[in-house]
Every structure is written in structure tokens, then in C-alpha cells.
Amino acid sequence: MFSNVVDLAGAERPPRSPHAPRVLIYSHDTFGLGHIRRCRAIANALIASFPHISVIIISGSSVISSFQFGDGVDYVRIPGVEKRGDGGYEPHHLNLDLGGTIRLRSDIIKQTVLSFDPDVVIVDKEPVGLRGELKPALDILRRRGARIVLGLRDVLDEPAKLLEEWHHGGALEALDSYYDDIFVYGLENVYQPLAGLPGQHRFADKVRYMGYLKRAVPSPMPPNRYPRITKQPFILVTPGGGGDGAGVIDWVISAYETDPTIPLPALIVFGPFMSREKRKDFAERIARNPKLEGLGFEPRLELLMNRAHCVVAMGGYNTFCEVLSFDKPALIVPRVKPRLEQAIRAQRAEELKLIDMLYDPSQTGEGERDPAVMAAALHALPRRPPPSQAFMPDLLDGLPAISRALADDLSSPVRSRMLAQAAIPS
Structure with a gap:
């Protein structure tokens, strides 16, 4: 039986340092809990493995404040959008059109990247962000030398629909031009989410199957009164x-x-x-x-x-x-x-x-x-x-596998590249 490890253990917090590595996690978050819960699990796991680092999650989730994060993790809330039944999007709260909302989100993301200057960036699911909102930030990150990772769940959609969606939005080109790694949060013998996409030779060597993301019982245990x-x-x-x-x-x-x-x-x-x-x-x-x-x-x-x-x-x-x-x-x-x-x-x-x-x-x-x-x-x-x-081996190895894959960038007590002040101009 799979063991249940309690997360967010109350370990003594390490000294704060402006020179420790930094991780930025982007989640476009339309309407649901899936993306933010996946990003939360990854952020908490990274902090557990590398307690000295800082992690910021950029999220459009309207309920992100309800979730528990480890010390060293915080978030930037961008204006929310939601997916309609026909697959289109619209602003969740603002009385703006979608274009205006995307521009606002893109500006906030870009400013966060400029100020936080992450060493590692993990983009959840959408290679160029919602409607391309991530491209200006990706250009800056590429010039500054950050390690840019695309994180994918085990299944995205049927291959034909994924190809149509990614080709239209420029995501296929982004796999080649922006990303250093593609982490799949699943096993290759279960499903291959990018199978069938054209130009496999351009990004196939970047793909790493990590395993599913094991979840744990939150700690400290809250005094909830359940039915x-x-x-x-x-x-x-x-x-x-x-x-x-x-x-x-x-x-x-x-x-x-x-x-x-x-x-x-x-x-x-x-x-x-x-x-x-x-x-x-x-x-x-x-x-x-x-x-x-x-x-x-x-x-x-x-x-x-x-x-x-x-x-x-x-x-x-x-x-x-x-x-x-x-x-x-x-x-x-x-x-x-x-x-x-x-x-x-x-x-x-x-x-x-x-x-x-x-x-x-x-x-x-x-x-x-x-x-x-x-x-x-x-x-x-x-x-x-x-x-x-x-009896499937390594089925739930995803979180430790991510930490192992990023260890070279995050293990050092100081940042592995120049600080934002000395970085290549954006």
C-alpha cells in the first residue's frame, strides 16, 4: 500500500537570504481547482527539499487564498478568467473585454518576472500562457538565462484537438524556442501526451516522465468538524x-x-x-x-x-x-x-x-x-x-523526481546566476 506522508511539517525555518535561488510557477487557471492544486503540490515539495529557496505562484484562481502553502511560498493573483461551455473564455469578475483582461494579466506577469528574477520557471500546461499572455515574460526569462520548464499533466486532450489548439496559439514553436525541459507528471507507459504532434525531433529529448504527483495529509491537522x-x-x-x-x-x-x-x-x-x-x-x-x-x-x-x-x-x-x-x-x-x-x-x-x-x-x-x-x-x-x-513501480514518484531534476539549480545556498541588477538588460 502507498504510504501517506504528512506534508508541510513544522521544520525550523532557515535564515532568509536575498541570494538564495528563486522559483516562479505560472498557472493560467481558468475555472476550477486542478491547476492551482497541482502547482501548490509542486511548490510545497520544492520547499520541503530546498528550504532556503523562495517560490512565487502566479495564478488567476479566485480561491488560491484558501489553500495552505509552506514557508517560502507565496503567490501573485492576476485577474481571473473562466472557460465557457463552448471552450471560449471571458473575464471572471472585471467588466473588461477579454483582450483588455489578457493585456492586464500579461503586464502583471512581466513585472513579476522583472522584480522577482527567478532562476527556475515552471509553466503549467500552457506553453505561451492563456492567449499568449506569457510570451513577453518568456522573452525576458530567455535573455536572462533562467531555466524554463513546461510542466504537463499526463493527458492534455485527444491528439487532433491538441494539435489544433497548440498550432493556432504558437505553442509548438515555443516548445523549441523557449523551453529547456518538458516534465510530464505521469508515466510513459500510461500515456504520452505529446504523441502525434509534428516536429517531435525538435523537443523529444526535452521530455522527461516524472511520475504522478503524490498527495499527503495536510499538517497541522485542522480542528474541522466533519459530518x-x-x-x-x-x-x-x-x-x-x-x-x-x-x-x-x-x-x-x-x-x-x-x-x-x-x-x-x-x-x-x-x-x-x-x-x-x-x-x-x-x-x-x-x-x-x-x-x-x-x-x-x-x-x-x-x-x-x-x-x-x-x-x-x-x-x-x-x-x-x-x-x-x-x-x-x-x-x-x-x-x-x-x-x-x-x-x-x-x-x-x-x-x-x-x-x-x-x-x-x-x-x-x-x-x-x-x-x-x-x-x-x-x-x-x-x-x-x-x-x-x-503493482505499478514508480507510479507516484513525481514530486521527488521534480526535486531531483532541479537539484543543480536549487541546491546551492546562493543563486547560480547573476542577480537581476547585473543580469542582461530586459
Whole structure:
């Protein structure tokens, strides 16, 4: 079984130094929790390995302040955007058009790079940032000699759609011109996210498969009062951020309404981005069922994941990492729109006997959701072997592998290149 290491241990803080190495992590953060949670895990792991460094996360997440970061990690919040159902974007809060919001974000990112002058930069998923907003900063970083790393989750999208998206935005050229390394947070024998892209010879030697990012129980343990259901074996139902998870929750609630013999009760965590109307409707239905309880946003979801007997989830990257890390039998109900990312990951994980998968027929066009089908899956779930029984070596080696890969740049007590004042002019 995979061990659960407690993160953010209360080690004595090292002396502060303006000459210690610096890391900048960029996360474009549209609408959800996945990117910021992945960046948080990496930042905390780097600080644990190199306590003398400083890490800044640039993020558009509206809930970043809810998360716990280690000493040495801070963040710069840029104006948020959100993804529409058609795949386009719009400002989350500002009464600006998208172009104006992108320009503002780009200026803030550029100024942060000029002032912070990082030695290592990790860009999450988007090689040139949202709508190219990262290009001015990348030009500066390239001239100043920073090590620039592109960090990719195990699955991005189906190859044809990824090619269309990256070719249009100039991302393919950026792989060659800007990046020193491409870290894939997964295993090559599970999935190869860049397979099928043209010009492989230009960046293939930069690609390194690190393994999945293991999650840990947060520390110090908060004095949270969780619902009574958590005092016994229970199923954790999590749609991630919740913005597009109403279908999964409705299907689970309907199963309990239809079949009162489902053995384990369920705790449903809505997520911060579920609409108020949906949450109110679900809360009323949950209140009528003695085997169900609901919870809003839980930034330390790892605590509940660790307590749960098994999990029902949509199957985003971070939830998948938590299922593996806490070794929980899991039923994944992946979304198939607007991306096939979750479906590709879930299908491959089921083939490897890591999880069970169930498609939502209302998304695939095969009809309505049948409560009896979900009820049958919930009956079977507690008997499913945990992921560790698949016996995949190095599956969760991602965080230590990242630290090892960056050790030459971050181990020294002083910065490995000139300070910003003496750097090549930007």
C-alpha cells in the first residue's frame, strides 16, 4: 500500500537570504481547482527539499487564498478568467473585454518576472500562457538565462484537438524556442501526451516522465468538524471544483433515492464553483436521505480522501493523484465535453486495473442516466481492490523526481546566476 506522508511539517525555518535561488510557477487557471492544486503540490515539495529557496505562484484562481502553502511560498493573483461551455473564455469578475483582461494579466506577469528574477520557471500546461499572455515574460526569462520548464499533466486532450489548439496559439514553436525541459507528471507507459504532434525531433529529448504527483495529509491537522457520516466507512463523492459536476452528483443522489440498500453512506462535496441553484436543490434532496450528507468547499480535501473507504469522482488529474496516493477504490465518471482528457485518463486507468469507470450516457448521447446502473456500481465499489494491487513501480514518484531534476539549480545556498541588477538588460 502507498504510504501517506504528512506534508508541510513544522521544520525550523532557515535564515532568509536575498541570494538564495528563486522559483516562479505560472498557472493560467481558468475555472476550477486542478491547476492551482497541482502547482501548490509542486511548490510545497520544492520547499520541503530546498528550504532556503523562495517560490512565487502566479495564478488567476479566485480561491488560491484558501489553500495552505509552506514557508517560502507565496503567490501573485492576476485577474481571473473562466472557460465557457463552448471552450471560449471571458473575464471572471472585471467588466473588461477579454483582450483588455489578457493585456492586464500579461503586464502583471512581466513585472513579476522583472522584480522577482527567478532562476527556475515552471509553466503549467500552457506553453505561451492563456492567449499568449506569457510570451513577453518568456522573452525576458530567455535573455536572462533562467531555466524554463513546461510542466504537463499526463493527458492534455485527444491528439487532433491538441494539435489544433497548440498550432493556432504558437505553442509548438515555443516548445523549441523557449523551453529547456518538458516534465510530464505521469508515466510513459500510461500515456504520452505529446504523441502525434509534428516536429517531435525538435523537443523529444526535452521530455522527461516524472511520475504522478503524490498527495499527503495536510499538517497541522485542522480542528474541522466533519459530518457524522465520516465517523464510519463512507463513500466520498467529489466533482472537483464543481462547476461542471452536477451530473455526477445528481446520478449518485438518484441512486440512493432509488435503492436504499446501498451499503455505504455517501458524503458529497459540492466544490466552490457549483451554482447556488444546483447546490440548493441537491442539499434539499440530501437532507431527505439518511444515507447522504453534503459539504461545500473543502480546500483540504486530502483529509476527507484519507478518511473515506472509497471514492466517486469525475477523474481530473488531481483527484486521480489523490485516489492513487491514498489508495482508495474509485469509480470515475469522466466528462467528455469540452475535452476528452478525463475520459482518456479514466479509460487507460481502467485498462491498467487502477480504477473502475462509468460513462455518463447523457454526455455521450446514449440516453438518460439510469439510477439503477449507478446503484449497482455503488454496491460493487467497496469490494474493488485498491490501486496499489495493480503493482505499478514508480507510479507516484513525481514530486521527488521534480526535486531531483532541479537539484543543480536549487541546491546551492546562493543563486547560480547573476542577480537581476547585473543580469542582461530586459
